[in-house]
Amino acid sequence: MTGMKEGTGSDPFAEDVVEDDRDDDREQDTTAGDMVHEERSETEPSTVVRERGSRPSKNDIPYIFRRDRVTDERTLHSFYLREMYGQIEEEARHGVQQRLGEQVPKADLREAMLLVAARDLDAVAEELREWGYDME
Amino acid sequence: MNTTMLAYSTYSEAGGVGKTTTAANLAVAHARAGLKPLVVPLDPQDGDLSRLFGVDDRRTESVDTLVRHIIRRPKGDFGDLIRTVEGVDIIPEHNMLSDLAEYLQREKEQAEAMGEAFGVHAQLLRVLREAGVPDEYDVLICDPPATEGPHLYNAINATRSLVIPIEPSAKGKASIRGLESVVGGLQRQLDIEIGVLAAVPIRFKQTRDQREMLDELEYSAPIVIGDRTSLMEGCWKQQCSAFRYVREFRDRQRDYEVETLAQYDELARYLEGQAELDAPAPPEPGSLEIGMDAAAADAEVSR
Numbered sequence: 001m002t003g004m005k006e007g008t009g010s011d012p013f014a015e016d017v018v019e020d021d022r023d024d025d026r027e028q029d030t031t032a033g034d035m036v037h038e039e040r041s042e043t044e045p046s047t048v049v050r051e052r053g054s055r056p057s058k059n060d061i062p063y064i065f066r067r068d069r070v071t072d073e074r075t076l077h078s079f080y081l082r083e084m085y086g087q088i089e090e091e092a093r094h095g096v097q098q099r100l101g102e103q104v105p106k107a108d109l110r111e112a113m114l115l116v117a118a119r120d121l122d123a124v125a126e127e128l129r130e131w132g133y134d135m136e
Numbered sequence: 137m138n139t140t141m142l143a144y145s146t147y148s149e150a151g152g153v154g155k156t157t158t159a160a161n162l163a164v165a166h167a168r169a170g171l172k173p174l175v176v177p178l179d180p181q182d183g184d185l186s187r188l189f190g191v192d193d194r195r196t197e198s199v200d201t202l203v204r205h206i207i208r209r210p211k212g213d214f215g216d217l218i219r220t221v222e223g224v225d226i227i228p229e230h231n232m233l234s235d236l237a238e239y240l241q242r243e244k245e246q247a248e249a250m251g252e253a254f255g256v257h258a259q260l261l262r263v264l265r266e267a268g269v270p271d272e273y274d275v276l277i278c279d280p281p282a283t284e285g286p287h288l289y290n291a292i293n294a295t296r297s298l299v300i301p302i303e304p305s306a307k308g309k310a311s312i313r314g315l316e317s318v319v320g321g322l323q324r325q326l327d328i329e330i331g332v333l334a335a336v337p338i339r340f341k342q343t344r345d346q347r348e349m350l351d352e353l354e355y356s357a358p359i360v361i362g363d364r365t366s367l368m369e370g371c372w373k374q375q376c377s378a379f380r381y382v383r384e385f386r387d388r389q390r391d392y393e394v395e396t397l398a399q400y401d402e403l404a405r406y407l408e409g410q411a412e413l414d415a416p417a418p419p420e421p422g423s424l425e426i427g428m429d430a431a432a433a434d435a436e437v438s439r
Contacts, residue, residue: 006332006356009296012293012296013270
């Protein structure tokens with residue numbers, strides 16, 4: 001049996017994203033004859049880039065502004081979670097949204113909560129101990 | 137913030153499984169929650185979603201049709217194809233759909249004679265894209281016929297995600313295997329990725345065989361709908377969704393029918409969640425208070 005993927009398929013209405021790299025290459029080509037810039041670029045790459053006025057690379061743009069939709073750069077994961085998860089997430093989301101003064105999609109909230117938790121593994125281990133891990 | 141559109145096709149290989157009623161009730165469930173759904177039924181046969189919603193009165197007339205847009209011969213604006221019922225926008229089916237394969241083939245030959253490319257399975261997607269559907273709508277539901285052909289392929293290509301109503305039986309299992317081969321072929325041919333959002337077991341009667349089949353189901357099944365033959369027959373007879381039928385045509389409410397409505401609401405929320413779509417006003421599942429306004433609005437515009 002072939003077996004189909006669970007969850008969403010590819011986005012039929014996604015625009016074909018053209019990477020910025022090509023534009024940058026072209027800009028570099030037009031200035032390649034300028035030896036002064038070429039030499040300086042070896043020693044002070046960052047300032048030269050600014051002087052040339054080239055756009056910031058895609059990775060300099062904060063994540064939520066460089067994507068077209070929430071699902072960009074993301075793949076679907078299915079989890080089994082206990083009932084309480086939904087409520088706790090909803091409360092956390094509400095609190096975060098109040099602090100930020102704007103809507104936060106669940107996918108962003110979940111990832112941010114994961115990242116924060118990953119920075120405090122002692123707290124995570126403590127929680128799991130309460131669940132019964134590490135019992136003698 | 138970013139908006140996203142949930143798009144799916146309802147698919148079942150076997151007929152009479154409840155594919156069309158599932159599509160229709162899900163569409164109303166999305167609309168009840170404050171989302172804007174567009175339903176594109178593509179069944180060339182009578183007894184389809186357009187008839188269920190009572191918008192099939194012009195299927196034999198010489199009017200502008202989706203098929204004309206698909207073969208690049210529109211007679212009017214895309215927006216003029218749309219009828220609104222119970223808060224749901226629908227592009228009614230037309231008898232021209234019976235000859236879709238032939239129309240597409242002819243258009244492809246003409247295009248190729250002119251040195252153009254014409255993807256016969258990408259035309260619905262093109263029409264929806266050009267009409268700005270992803271900007272205009274929150275949910276796109278295609279309801280193609282089960283048989284393999286341009287209707288099914290165009291629908292799957294335009295949505296990429298599937299909801300599979302299935303009768304828990306040996307026949308149902310065979311139909312999922314059939315779908316897997318269709319989907320596999322289509323993924324390779326069109327170089328797209330197709331996903332299954334949910335299987336929806338329908339007419340579940342609690343037999344041992346059925347329970348075994350559910351256990352073996354490889355796709356998530358957020359709800360299991362019981363045998364609701366009487367409710368579904370009522371919908372076809374009154375030409376409306378199950379929500380409207382229970383609200384307006386049942387003299388007394390049956391708990392198990394309200395429970396079924398609640399399940400459609402829950403399934404709609406589940407599907408929205410898969411696309412990271414947040415319904416602005418999700419009702420209490422199964423609540424019959426919602427949708428009165430939409431019904432009243434329909435009465436005003438119905439011709």
